[in-house]
Amino acid sequence: MSKEAFHKETRNMDHAVIRFVGDSGDGMQLTGTQFSTSAALLGNDVATFPNYPSEIRAPQGSLYGVSGFQVNIGSTEISTPGDDLDILVAMNPAGLKTNIKDLKPGQMVIVDEDSFTRSNLQKAKYETNPLTDGSLSNYNVVPVPMTSLTREALKDTGLDSKSMTRSKNMFALGMLYWLFSKDPKYTEEFLKKKFKKKPVVVEANIKALKAGIHFADTLELMPTHYIVTAAKKEKGTYRIIMGNQATAWGFIAAAKKSGLELYLGSYPITPATDILHELAKWRHLGVIAFQAEDEIAGISSAIGASFAGKLAITTTSGPGLALKGEALGLAIMLEIPLVVVNVQRGGPSTGMPTKTEQSDLMQALYGRNGESPAIVIAAKSPADSYDKAYEAAKLTLEHMTPVVLLTDGYIGNGSEPWRIKTLDEMPDISTYRITEYQEDFHPYKRDPKTLARPWAIPGTPGLEHVIGGLEKDKIEGTVSQDPINHEEMVKLRAEKVRKVKDFIPALETEFDQEGDLLVVGWGGTYGSLKTAVKEYKDKNPDKKVGFAHFSYINPLPHGVADTFSKFKNILVAELNNGQFADFLRMNYPEFNYTKYNKIQGLPLGSKELMNKFDEIIK
Amino acid sequence: MSKEAFHKETRNMDHAVIRFVGDSGDGMQLTGTQFSTSAALLGNDVATFPNYPSEIRAPQGSLYGVSGFQVNIGSTEISTPGDDLDILVAMNPAGLKTNIKDLKPGQMVIVDEDSFTRSNLQKAKYETNPLTDGSLSNYNVVPVPMTSLTREALKDTGLDSKSMTRSKNMFALGMLYWLFSKDPKYTEEFLKKKFKKKPVVVEANIKALKAGIHFADTLELMPTHYIVTAAKKEKGTYRIIMGNQATAWGFIAAAKKSGLELYLGSYPITPATDILHELAKWRHLGVIAFQAEDEIAGISSAIGASFAGKLAITTTSGPGLALKGEALGLAIMLEIPLVVVNVQRGGPSTGMPTKTEQSDLMQALYGRNGESPAIVIAAKSPADSYDKAYEAAKLTLEHMTPVVLLTDGYIGNGSEPWRIKTLDEMPDISTYRITEYQEDFHPYKRDPKTLARPWAIPGTPGLEHVIGGLEKDKIEGTVSQDPINHEEMVKLRAEKVRKVKDFIPALETEFDQEGDLLVVGWGGTYGSLKTAVKEYKDKNPDKKVGFAHFSYINPLPHGVADTFSKFKNILVAELNNGQFADFLRMNYPEFNYTKYNKIQGLPLGSKELMNKFDEIIK
């Protein structure tokens, strides 16, 4: 094949899944983010997922120190970062070792062959060099001496060799830009801005980037350009947004829209801390982000702030929610607005703290003493976290009872393009706030429509009142230990949550509206399930498969029985041991549910799901 | 009617429900306890329930300061303290006001008429004197000037008038002894022992007691002796035992039987504190009762003690359990023995802290992060608490996973006669404890029978190992974040709990084994439900009604589906908003459950239940 010839060879792809892996110090997160951002800015749909090692900085070259970043870029709608890889970029043997199993057979793995030293091979527990021992014969291996090529390219910059080596990720990125015919301009802009104060670093990085592009262009081993054309999207201004960031912004938006200040009381915990980090930046925009001494103080302070009239939230992950249970019960009793965000991670106990899971559903529903129902909703994707945070705030303000918002590590850390939604586009939020004297004020007299009680704010003359965790008189809110009043109050609090059903959208079904199989999911598995159903239907046009995804858990939305009754089989797929399926069974015992549970700290994959679909309806 | 004549009149009663009410300072608890004990010692079956005001010492004469003690004495098996009263003894207007509604029409209410002063009537919010305004015409009112009669009787003791008045409860007790032909000798013995160091108090109390007996004997208004003959009981030595005390003793028994020391880590909370009080007394019998700084420290210290080889428990009530959730998850992960006792009270939040409820079931099952199943069992009566505490200890030791034992304020504070069970009578307890070096030791290698892991105790040479809350390798117990290992471990932990099913008794049905209605309950409602079913069947011999009571909640015992399928209707009655019914539906969706829920801080009553039975099967 002549050079000329292969230059012209291109391959159109509907979407491509690329993963960058290397040492924590190799800059894989930056590389991945740049690639995704450029792809998005150039019109692709993208979904990303970073995979950090659980160690802060593991020893160089170790298997458990591998840091990864996966991105799925598409010319059509992309709902997940993808399962199997089309391209793997491995900066060292440990990265290769731990990730090669996910590469599709026959597909390309680009490696920095300079890093395949004896010592690195040893650290990766390779007995022989995989680049030469034939063990990778199933794959299209592209070994590139990236380290030396980068150093060569930078030899005139005056940088020391260690600093030069640090730019090899840009070399790799350059190769990928060539491969996907992407313009490197956004990355160049980014580098110029980021290292504004260190021109030599800007220069080095851009040089390395260009060297990578140039090298790929001349490399016979890479005979193909991949083309992933721009995806069709709703008109608008877009940005890439990370789930946790979207959650944070959704709350700011709700606070702005409702004319309140936002108060966060939180204690750091992986993978929820980024919400705190994000909100801590915006204190001058009316956000109080208070880092408390522990989770209990976090939620307690939020209760105090809510009483004082703020839109109050608290953010955490599984074990932190366990600690907040008692105080959440108090908030339910006080009937004040409060949102508790749980970015779920692998449990039980400390479990798999850097991995994703959906195993806190039951805890969100029942993790506190007494009859203490809370509204529970879940976000389905990084960008959807903005809407769901907004909605959680709207619901708690409009119904005067706490809301638990469930997201997870997968969507919290993942990112995707998001059409920016300004406040004008967001639904109105009304509140029960009272800041002026009012005749005939009774702290627990309810709005018959929602059963919400008035929210009279300290500072308001004449409405002084005391609320507390003891059972309360149903009108005055004063302490009452009367038996009948207690029963009424328990039922009122339950009914208040149940009434929310009338204020949320009914369950929707995607794909077929009736037929053989209804795939059911909730929360962060939305993308994985949708992708799997789509792929399955593409392959099996004769099968009637619907997909119903729950964003609203308590109360369940209208239309559940109606939807379920239209399918012969119902499959409930979750990243836990079947909690939502159990909850559905409790509420709709008349249906048969098949469970698909994955409890590996990993998202659902299309292949495994499609196998399951087959098992049920083939 | 001549004096002679009415002296001989007697009325046989199958059982009688008596309630003593008065000010906190009136000694109602002592009076009630003495009456019950004497009745029991003289052969009756009894069940008691104290009802304290929520205030420590409320203002004298106030409605909310009324303290009560109810006892049901019977010549047949007695399962509850009873609903409606046969006799009410009211020491003041507030007591009368708050309790008269529970007296059966036509039945006797004995009042201290001296206490019906203007000021006391006012405090009790009576506008006119009920003793004279005809409002009690439905009842047989026996007004007795107890205060003055007592003072009169004690005028030679040299006591001051306040101290004399304090003995009026003994006067009332004397009247009751006469009424039920009970020998006062046990009370005399008791007084002599209790006030050993104050002979004048002994004398005064005995005098008052005798004056009461004598007065009743001469009183024309009390024309009847009630006779409640001795109940038939299993041969043995009996004592009256309170639920919380029985719980404490059951654990000591289990520790003794298994050759371990007992460790309690606890923080005071109503109504569980008495278990701590009780165990604190027996440190010289091998019990460590540590009062910690909070609930979290209580359970955490128990975890530390369990690791060090003790039979470790922690005791609390609802809000305390909420705080223990995170640490309980750790214990589940560590797979160590631990019993968590929750003496339930009215929730949510601080709720109705001195009242009973069963609303922590879901919390016990699900109140922690991640997939963290615990064994959950429940005691059904004060005396049964001994057996269930023992069994909780046995299960946790024999299955190496935590157990949650649920009791409640009703049975925790209630008391009944208990045939003393010595250690010989209790089943054996084996443990997985290792205190000697052993080849081939793997901390998480399981006994295939139970899936329990070995419990190697610090101090044992050669078996040093570290366990923790991170997911662990399924054999070695070292940290593993491997996806497949995690899934296996989640399922192993679940399976370990599920396997307990084979080690507990199958579900039993009392009364009819098939038919129209199966009444289902769990925990502390056993007595109420059994009584109601019995009474219902007595009245409706044509109806086929069975009663299935659950002591084992997780796992559910064998035989559930089998039992349920034999009845046309299943009624699940609980003191909450339907949690067990929901749990059953989740596990056995094929049946239809009718819920009966009472959420008033009060036990179930026969009348309301029988009405419900009628509603279903009439």
Added chain:
Amino acid sequence: MTTAIKYTFKDFASDQDVRWCPGCDDYVILRSIQKALPEIGKKKEDIVFISGIGCSSRFPYYMDNYGIHGIHGRAAAIATGTKLANPKLSVWVASGDGDAMAIGGNHFIHFLRRNIDINYILFNNEIYGLTKGQFSPTSLLGQRTKSSPYGNAQAPFNPGELAIGAHAKFFARAAGNDSKLQTKLYIEAEKHKGAALVEILQNCVIFNDGAYKDITDKTVKEDHQLVVEHGKPMIFGKNKDKGLVLDGMKLKVATIGENGITEDDILVHDAKEKDVTMHLALINLKSPVVMGVIRAVEEETLIDRENKITEIAKQTNPIQSFEELLFSGQTFEVEG
């Protein structure tokens, strides 16, 4: 309602029946605070009482202000949120020794170190009252209670000492039966900018009666209590003839008129000294027990500091509105 309104203590009494045991010092505390509030120049709607659980924690119900009867131990945390949310409010915490220093110990020390402007009244009766008599973290060694039938084995905290360890800037103490001093201290606490802790040696007539009688009984009071005042010599005694002097690094009681000691030799109280050495010595003194405002050091409060960094954010962050934030960084247009 105008700011000039003149309240009397009755304006701060709610319509709820007070449900403490007859004779409990809590009544004195209640009345003393109700007497202090008309003096602090705050409108009643701007005052919030927050508590945990315990006899003492029923406090907010009896005040005619805004209030939360919270959960056990969390009053300081709840109050922190309320104060951060609205710094204009006068925020008070009522808490028992168990509520504050057993389950609530963590929030107690953190609210102090942060120096947030909350007035914290510690009802120290050295017992758990509401749960009917278990030992607390301030109960004496050897004390027999329901949960220590053979004597308490856990050495007690000294609340003032713990508070100093947590960097308390304001600490005052009064006897539970000394309404006049209490009223004064509550006013001082409110005036003080920053976290203010007032410890009341509160008698529980039911479960720990007489715990302080050696200090508070009328007969011994003057000889066993030293009420300090900033700038005044630390003199006490029925005859005002005893005072504190220094002996190396330790405090000693001297008698004026004996051994040539005159009033001028008596140490003058300096509540504003930043260094904790002397204040700690005063707090730890067993005989006499020191009452009054022992420490009152003004320093930036949490709110001051929060305001400062908000100012930095305002000055330095290029993004100054939510709209700007939404469109910040790399965005792209889709024509649809």
Added chain:
Amino acid sequence: MTTAIKYTFKDFASDQDVRWCPGCDDYVILRSIQKALPEIGKKKEDIVFISGIGCSSRFPYYMDNYGIHGIHGRAAAIATGTKLANPKLSVWVASGDGDAMAIGGNHFIHFLRRNIDINYILFNNEIYGLTKGQFSPTSLLGQRTKSSPYGNAQAPFNPGELAIGAHAKFFARAAGNDSKLQTKLYIEAEKHKGAALVEILQNCVIFNDGAYKDITDKTVKEDHQLVVEHGKPMIFGKNKDKGLVLDGMKLKVATIGENGITEDDILVHDAKEKDVTMHLALINLKSPVVMGVIRAVEEETLIDRENKITEIAKQTNPIQSFEELLFSGQTFEVEG
């Protein structure tokens, strides 16, 4: 295995890979403890390490003893149960500044006040390491971290001061890079009967690098650290010519040879003084920072006291067996 067994530090190293960042002071602490243990005369099976969550809390995995990697903040509480359950064990806690004083603050102060014989190593890096760099309760005012992008507004604790407030009887301090002193202090801590707290000024190379460099760098170390020893004059400096003297109730640095100061004028360290005044002054000293065993006061421990009251129970309770208990009080026979 006999008691006479001679261990080397290797006997205490487990087979687990150590997973801290290269250059982290935690490695120094690990090695120093492994070196101390052969000296304490305990069998390795009788030693237990308990931790919470944090970088520092991974510690137990690297020791070849019994251990629990617990949950965040609860190490002291877990350890208390272990020690109460078996007082013969040598129980150690490894905890970070967040683990010990943020979420774990309550257990931290209570374990100290109870004086239970546990050795508590506080890895104070003034940051949350494991969660990647938020301010902790010991972070400086104004410190910029991920959660305080404009500076930290929460004034820090001084761990030693808080510990004294909680009645710590043993407090020692060492630099994270000073393995020799550390080893010595760990041995002292184990020898001390009662709660022993050792604070290590630990450098986190990733999120708070250089926090202590003004004290611990080789070049400044001798002038900026004063290592105290009981019974020895408190002298420091490259030339051993600086020492502490008293100035009223405060400490002052004097130079030997200047102003007529001789070595005899320098204060002699008394770690065993019960009164906290001097120890607190030493703990609070900013320049030099005081290292070594600052306080080591022997007093009855919780276990001593528990044993005493158990003895009372044995002596005074008429019931002396479970059988007796079962049949105590009023019982009655049923013939069946």
